[in-house]
Amino acid sequence: MLKQFRTVAAVALLTVTTYAVAVDMNGAHPDTYVVKKGDTLWDISARFLTKPWLWPEIWQANPQVKNPHLIYPGDVLSLAYLDRVTAQPGPRQEAPINAIPLADVEPFLKNLTVVDSFKELPYVVGLEENRLRASAGQNAYVLGLQDAQPGQRYAVVRPTVRFGQPKPTDDLDARGDTVPGSGNLWKNYVATGDRSEFLGYELAQVNVGTLTQVASGGVQASTLKLEDSGREVRAGDRIVPVQANPYDLQFVPHAPASAAAPGHLRVLAVADTFTSGGPRDVIAISGGARDGIDNGTVFSIWRNGSHINDRVTGSKSTSRADDALKAGGSRVSLPDEYAAHAMVFRTFDKVSYALVMEGTRQARVGYELKHPDAQ
Template sequence: MLKPILNLLALCVFCFTVTVSADVLQVREGAPERYIVKRGDTLWDISAIYLNQPWRWPELWRMNPQIDNPHLIFPGDVLMLVYDADGRPMLVRDDRVRRLSPHTRQTDTRPAAVTTVPLAMIRPFLTHDKMMSADELATKPYILGASSNVKNATEGHILYARGELEPDKGYAIYRRGRPYVDPDSGDKLGYALTLVATSRAFRAGDAEQNVPASLYLVDVKREIRQGDIVLPAIDGEALPAYFHMARPEQPLEGVIIDTTSKLREFAKWDIVIINKGAVDQLAPGHMLDILRPSPTVVDSRNGQPVYMEDASRYQRLASNFGHEQIEMPREMVGHLMVFKVTERASFAIVTDTLRPVRVGDRIVNP
């Protein structure tokens, strides 16, 4: 009786050991012991040199009094890979080496500081470009007209909006674009909003009394039309220097529904839109895999399988008569990081690719 119990205990200890060791941060083979931070580096780039899972970079910089805020790393800093008493890897800054530009260390947010991803790539989508559902848009103020009988207002016109605005407050004017459609369900996830102008309110308006609010234009990017949406301006707000990258807590699967580049294929640091959002418990910083199904094969069991795209009409229709359509495995093509979340869709930035990414590729948190 004692022997089976001892065997069971040994098995439990073994399983625990395997689990713990599997969770230990693994450094890539051939990772350098020293690295000099270069201009244009991001935390993702640096961590990808050392880790197969770069989104786990907080663990690599953990408990480091020299690097308590990773975005305090600047070009010219020398980083060293060391191990703690438990054998866990961590990056430290070698302060024995003179930094290339010590006089420029002023604030955490200056452009030369290393950030998680290139802020210049996502800045327009954090401060300007938006996405809103039809229900959200129905509650927002909108342009009624201008001080002159023109269909397209420009600088020099006073604008009137239906809704109540706050005098002396800045407002951005947006044009509703095409809807983003979920290819899985066919539902409209939201509408793209494009910034057309900025303005400042000087009369509040009264929606119940049908008294319009009044605005004067500050900057015009394109002509303003009746029906354009009025939203509080957020230009100038501080942007996050770095995102806390992490996997979502729950399994998730979706699809890339669009890209801002409008190209057929796109690569690292391109911006995409996915069909998952706040209702799916997504948050900025969440990391997802990008997968693509391998081509479907039609197999007639006669030793002559063909790809679906090369199959004859007969082979496509005869799957119930000896010809089998075989769905092939999905393979990894890259990763993306969510950085802006709306109710049912999100903006994300592609952080790395094994092959060019395409609209229609699946996004997965296994």
């Protein structure tokens, strides 16, 4: 499940342009800044710019920098001109900053995928010595591996949630069926709307293994030797081929290619927490490649305006604050409220995963995603 995973920062690679554009500088920016190990390009940009997601368009290299696409710890960033940030090279004793070492985010990038269906996939039917769980060095027995060969490597994945609209998620049981009533909580966070749509199933990788024996003769199951000791395998887990490199290694933030219809994009889930998260938390959103979203797309996240009881001219039948999800009756509709910005780093057809970069309040399940410059 998404909440099982968390990443602590985004991976980004500084892309330097050769032209100048208008810059909206922060009023309190320093004259110079020395890049330190552990910096993120987004955070450094936020020191200078009111819109840190625009750094690929406005950071220009000093001609003395041999490789204008990389910034290193020890480099001195200077606001030498009003329309650009220049860099004076420092020592090259450490690796260039990609925000964090790739190893810190790679587990999250490779461990989740979203598919339209999974019940046709091969699955674990049993485990060595009739165990309830199995881990590294033990055997899992798999049904449905057709035309497989010994030595092939497979990932063991587990269906965790069903994404949809208007109810963001439903939990799945060991058979991959929806747990009855598991999504009832979300009616308190997401207003029921006209849009009702299935968005996909989340599959979480729990292990990997090598095929050691294929089904033949009277033996109906193939044998998969498990290699990973991180998470245990259970009967009902699905099997997919291992992908060598299923994700991007570099992300350049940018605004959405097209505007989404109001209410179309919302937060479906938050990693490691129940309903809300802040900077460096991962969220799942209800949009993907079909909506023109790609890796690096930046959104602003908004709390939908409350619908409150007018205690002066409205109903006097209740004394509690009415924070309703829908307008109507004597309720007054208030404006939407900005919460945070998030950058997409993994995109599927109808669902994407994004990293919350910074904000003024927590991002919550059901919050709407808009253009990063929305007011």
